[in-house]
Amino acid sequence: MSGAEEITTGELVAWLRRFAAAVEEVKDELTRLDSAIGDADHGTNMSRGMTAVVAKLDAGEPADAPALMRAVGMTLISKVGGAGGPLYGTFFLQFGSAAGGDTLTPQGWLGAFEAGVAGVQARGKAEPQDKTMVDALLPAAAAMRAAIGEGAAFADALAAAADAAEDGMRATIPLVARKGRASYLGERSAGHQDPGATSSALLVRCAAQTWAG
Amino acid sequence: MKKLLNDPADLVADSLRGMAAAHGDILRVNLDPAYVVRADAPVAGKVGVLSGGGSGHEPMHGGFVGRGMLDVACPGEVFTSPTPDQMLEATKAVDGGAGVLHIVKNYTGDVLNFEMAADLAREEGVTVEAVVIDDDVAVQDSLYTAGRRGVGATVLAEKIVGAAAEEGKDLATVADLCRRVDDRARSMGMALTSCTVPSAGTPTFELGEDEMEIGIGIHGEPGRERLPLERARDIVGRMATAIVEDLPFASGDRVLAFVNGMGGTPLIELYLVFEELRRFLEERDITIARSLVGSYITSLEMAGCSITLLQLDDEMTRLWDAPVRTAGLRWGA
Numbered sequence: 001m002s003g004a005e006e007i008t009t010g011e012l013v014a015w016l017r018r019f020a021a022a023v024e025e026v027k028d029e030l031t032r033l034d035s036a037i038g039d040a041d042h043g044t045n046m047s048r049g050m051t052a053v054v055a056k057l058d059a060g061e062p063a064d065a066p067a068l069m070r071a072v073g074m075t076l077i078s079k080v081g082g083a084g085g086p087l088y089g090t091f092f093l094q095f096g097s098a099a100g101g102d103t104l105t106p107q108g109w110l111g112a113f114e115a116g117v118a119g120v121q122a123r124g125k126a127e128p129q130d131k132t133m134v135d136a137l138l139p140a141a142a143a144m145r146a147a148i149g150e151g152a153a154f155a156d157a158l159a160a161a162a163d164a165a166e167d168g169m170r171a172t173i174p175l176v177a178r179k180g181r182a183s184y185l186g187e188r189s190a191g192h193q194d195p196g197a198t199s200s201a202l203l204v205r206c207a208a209q210t211w212a213g
Numbered sequence: 214m215k216k217l218l219n220d221p222a223d224l225v226a227d228s229l230r231g232m233a234a235a236h237g238d239i240l241r242v243n244l245d246p247a248y249v250v251r252a253d254a255p256v257a258g259k260v261g262v263l264s265g266g267g268s269g270h271e272p273m274h275g276g277f278v279g280r281g282m283l284d285v286a287c288p289g290e291v292f293t294s295p296t297p298d299q300m301l302e303a304t305k306a307v308d309g310g311a312g313v314l315h316i317v318k319n320y321t322g323d324v325l326n327f328e329m330a331a332d333l334a335r336e337e338g339v340t341v342e343a344v345v346i347d348d349d350v351a352v353q354d355s356l357y358t359a360g361r362r363g364v365g366a367t368v369l370a371e372k373i374v375g376a377a378a379e380e381g382k383d384l385a386t387v388a389d390l391c392r393r394v395d396d397r398a399r400s401m402g403m404a405l406t407s408c409t410v411p412s413a414g415t416p417t418f419e420l421g422e423d424e425m426e427i428g429i430g431i432h433g434e435p436g437r438e439r440l441p442l443e444r445a446r447d448i449v450g451r452m453a454t455a456i457v458e459d460l461p462f463a464s465g466d467r468v469l470a471f472v473n474g475m476g477g478t479p480l481i482e483l484y485l486v487f488e489e490l491r492r493f494l495e496e497r498d499i500t501i502a503r504s505l506v507g508s509y510i511t512s513l514e515m516a517g518c519s520i521t522l523l524q525l526d527d528e529m530t531r532l533w534d535a536p537v538r539t540a541g542l543r544w545g546a
Binding site: 039048087124181 | 433
């Protein structure tokens, strides 16, 4: 991390690679969570998608943040399937559209992240407490905005965002699902952690680790 | 897990290659992106009918591609929605200039991917209409859920709508008919065992020898409630009551009765279920005018069944009887 807190495209690539490696580590856990309330494919699907993203990165890194994130979004949309494909795809497409030019400031990164979260909400029509990715992503965005507002360094703001995402993820356990396949279970969906919120919290934690210095 | 497999990751593609080899007179298979398309597509001036969804429900949807039913089917990974790029290419492959109807089962992933695909196709100048099928009475329909699932009515809609498209009906007419079939159909399913998703390797849920799941979907997801196993007569009564009360179906109705196997239940049991359903409906003065019994919308090797009733009108009845030539459903042609 440079002193001027400029976020480079290379650092975004490192974030994505870290997330891909983390998904590989926890894919069985994601699928186990999905078996309880869904259809047992979230880990497999995210692994397939991020493996394709890494292959794309290996083939050559895009010029700037918008090009990188759009390429990632399109890859996920075309490889993941399920609800995760369009939702994660939309997150990265919107992140890319809002990410500006060669370098990002922490404020710019936050704006792009918030645009991504708004995209996920719009595409999935999910509200907080619906037991979805949104329950991890929205608290993460709020915590980060608060931390940056208080003058926190980028790394510290991301750490706060990751903690908030994980709190939000754990808070999905008692919820009755109102969106996604788990909603078909009604009351029986309560007592299980949402797999989408789990992978989303992981995405934010990987960002915190990438920029932790 | 004990299955006939090479590598779970290759299952869908390996199976599609076999399907192409077995039914070359009816369909062609494109592997990248994956779709199953009728051999003579695109048919000039005819509305293209597309459906798609996760694999593992065979013969749906690829087995319903052919004259009088679907023009193209997009298979996703097992129990996973196909992707928008797949559906875009499939849509273009069957656009004969009259537009394309997307028949979508109401599952969050399917709906999201189909929405993106329709947007992409329209950007490329193809007229697309989409109809979402949501016939499962096991799901409480409220503002707070993703709505009812699309299950057995999908098969009936694909047949009836496919026949209308084959007759040369325009896109708006075909889409209206599809909505009407969905409006007039209700379904419910039950499971005796879980299935095992090949990439997961273990059963999706555990079910005791003396237990059953009522109100299951078609993706190995658990149902709404778990109950002690009952006699088939009582199980059918439980499911049929929920279906008949929902529309509601009334005395004097003529229905298409569809008893569907989930993949691991033999025909001898499905016919027994059909007989119990017939007795149930007879007591309520509901006439079975048409019937379909067999495994058409399956959930891998899950044991169990689903029941679908469709309130028939004359047009639907005529279109149901029209010739169909597909791998999974074939008569009069």
